[in-house]
Amino acid sequence: MRYAMAIDTKKCVGCSDCVVACQTENNVPIGYCRDWVVEATDGTYPQLETEIRSERCNHCDNAPCVRCCPTGSSHFAEGGAVLVDHEECIGCGACVASCPYDARYMHPEGYVDKCTFCMHRVEKGMKPACVSVCPTKCMYFGDLDDPKSDVSVMLKKRKFKTLIPEAGTKPQIYYLI
């Protein structure tokens, strides 16, 4: 089993509903967010092209945060999701510095927090909060090992990219282009 997410950059309108849904579902403290929306503009005026991406922890296969964690608090859960065990986290910040995507933050209570792929929902057979609320249905979540899952089907049909693959992290959020 390998959980992954595919996000259609051609369908995303950048409404930030995924951000609000995540904050509500996961009780993210005010002033923080686990996911965010990036607008990337390429070219020179008037030939401009904009890509909109909903970003979050990439749940990397080769996760630098798991590698540098001194206590084993950052770990791979079943299905490859990268999670933080709050009881083991000492709040040293090494994983925050190690993430090329800046996807982690220090929770006001002291431990490090980040996107969990909404494992508490996924375990019950539901989709992550961000995926379930997306008004343009541009996000797909599922198991890469299952050829019939939403994410496998989309990655077969469409061209895709990942963010900073040259950092060697093997990210598992795929952007359909």
Place this chain on the structure above:
Amino acid sequence: MREEIIVSGRMNPRIDPVLNIWHWEIPLYLFLGGLAAGILFFAALYTIMGKEKKYPAAVKWAPFIAPVVLMIGLLALFLDLKHKPYFWQLYTTIRLTSPMSWGAWVLMVVTPLSFIWSALNIKEIFPNWDWKFQWIRDFEAFCRKNIIPIAWIMMISSLILGIYTGILFSAFNARPLWNTSILGPLFLTSGLSTGAAAIMLMSKSHEERLLFSKIDLILIGIELFLIVHMFMGFMASTQVQIDAAKLFLGGPYTSAFWIFVVSLGLVLPALLEILELRKRKIPIVITATLVLFGGIMMRFVIAYAGQASRWLY
């Protein structure tokens, strides 16, 4: 031309707009750790070589600083932790892939050793010192008997401590400025150099000062070579590392790096040491203070500039 902006208003404290997860605590600790490593390395080295009598400052006096600076460093590290009640989790596991885990464990070896070393020499300060309990006297006798193996353990563990302070940074490929294996040897050399400076400050004999002046001069030479080498590596690397080097080549950290670290912290003390070797009278306190100042500035500049360097996508 490409421009990327976060449009959902992400402003996570300590992450945005530029990563600033580590403040003064970490560079201060890295400096003090390197300083202690340098002092303990020379103490162990000259004990193994059997030159305790010839170089008393290196073997007996300067090591009194080591436990003090290590305790201040550890306090700084503890202050940096945000989930303090759980700090003991560091010692429930050994994570070979995590430099921080290496550091936590090597400190468990070096810190007690530095205390034992100071305790063995305490009669130098208080000639009438008595340990009161027989078991402490027995332990002291045991340590004195096995001083050479203890010195070997201290020398190797202080080298690991010195080099780990650099590897801690270089293991982060997310921060291109830190992601160079030169940082390990550079911080180790700088730690040894600041250790030599501390010994120079403590020493009362001209011969010993001159020896550590010479050692320090060589170490500064190695540091300058490593810095040049680091920039050569960056400029021949990927765009993100070229951008990282530019933080020091015209970017916001240019003056801090070239004035405080290189000019005042390395070149000037090296010149003063050369003059001293040529029999000019140079107050040792100036040279040693400049070396220590350069060491602390190097940790601060690299810690802060590293957090400003990043992958852009």
